[in-house]
Amino acid sequence: MTSSNNPRRVMLLTGASRGIGHATVKRFSAAGWRVITCSRHGFPENCPWEMGPEDHLQVDLADPQDTLRAIAEVKGRLDNEGGCLHALVNNAGISPKAAGGARLSALNTPYEDWIHVFHVNFFASIILARGLVDELTRARGSIVNVTSIAGSRVHPFAGAAYSTSKAALAALTREMAADFGPLGVRVNAISPGEIDTSILSPGTEKLVEQIPLRRLGTPDEVAKAIYFLCTEASSYVSGAELHINGGQHV
Ligand SMILES: NC(=O)c1ccc[n+]([C@@H]2O[C@H](COP(=O)([O-])OP(=O)(O)OC[C@H]3O[C@@H](n4cnc5c(N)ncnc54)[C@H](OP(=O)(O)O)[C@@H]3O)[C@@H](O)[C@H]2O)c1
Numbered sequence: 001m002t003s004s005n006n007p008r009r010v011m012l013l014t015g016a017s018r019g020i021g022h023a024t025v026k027r028f029s030a031a032g033w034r035v036i037t038c039s040r041h042g043f044p045e046n047c048p049w050e051m052g053p054e055d056h057l058q059v060d061l062a063d064p065q066d067t068l069r070a071i072a073e074v075k076g077r078l079d080n081e082g083g084c085l086h087a088l089v090n091n092a093g094i095s096p097k098a099a100g101g102a103r104l105s106a107l108n109t110p111y112e113d114w115i116h117v118f119h120v121n122f123f124a125s126i127i128l129a130r131g132l133v134d135e136l137t138r139a140r141g142s143i144v145n146v147t148s149i150a151g152s153r154v155h156p157f158a159g160a161a162y163s164t165s166k167a168a169l170a171a172l173t174r175e176m177a178a179d180f181g182p183l184g185v186r187v188n189a190i191s192p193g194e195i196d197t198s199i200l201s202p203g204t205e206k207l208v209e210q211i212p213l214r215r216l217g218t219p220d221e222v223a224k225a226i227y228f229l230c231t232e233a234s235s236y237v238s239g240a241e242l243h244i245n246g247g248q249h250v
Helices: 019-030 064-077 111-131 133-139 160-183 204-208 219-229
Strands: 010-014 034-039 056-058 087-090 142-146 186-192 241-244
Touching (some): 010 019, 010 111, 019 034, 019 087, 034 064, 056 064, 064 111, 111 133, 111 160, 142 219, 219 241
Parallel strands (some): 010 034, 010 087, 034 056, 087 142, 142 186, 186 241
């Protein structure tokens, strides 16, 4: 649903500067959405979509105070939109590695890394959703949390903090679907497998041999699923976690 005096839909997307987020902003802007993007860095030159620099917000989602500042800023930017937010996509994520790119296990992940990973991958999602609940409710909007195949099994490269943060985010999606549903806000997750972005580790090509579709996914294939979950085609879908992994989870 859109506000009566403004037919344009608006999305807030975290982690838009590359990878899956970048493909997502391209897909939604091509469909006429206004996309407010956020990440730590300023907007790159040669923005491939209109309004990119103006609609970008620099925020460090590892810092709860900075996330709250960003929420206030987003609210201001939605004034011209009748205070409506049609989609919140919690896509920003980090997957730190040990020296030399080694996997950080449950035994050797430093405490500071657990905290950092959980702030970006988990806490920021609920801080943003709670902070923008009025705007989402007004628009009868949709939230998509980006989890991971690593949230449901031990992964050869993804570390223990990353994987548990994604498992927590999957559980949070269930809780949020129950709590936001009565407000008319749908909450779902997408769980990518091996998608061709900079987050992948060397050696992923060996994993691909085990994937039924025998190839990496593309960022746009993930963006298409996010689009589905934010639009009318999925109007009765809430509390779902959609696997986008070429059958890797079977
Ligand atoms: N690629 C895969 O195969 C795969 C598989 C499963 C799940 N995922 C999940 O999909 C999502 C996107 O992954 P990707 O591969 O596209 O990752 P990516 O290429 O590494 O991009 C990560 C994005 O998050 C932003 N970001 C990182 N830390 C941030 C912080 N503290 N505050 C604000 N923004 C921050 C980055 O922007 P800045 O650097 O400008 O801050 C960047 O835009 C992640 O949640 C990831 O866990 C990916």
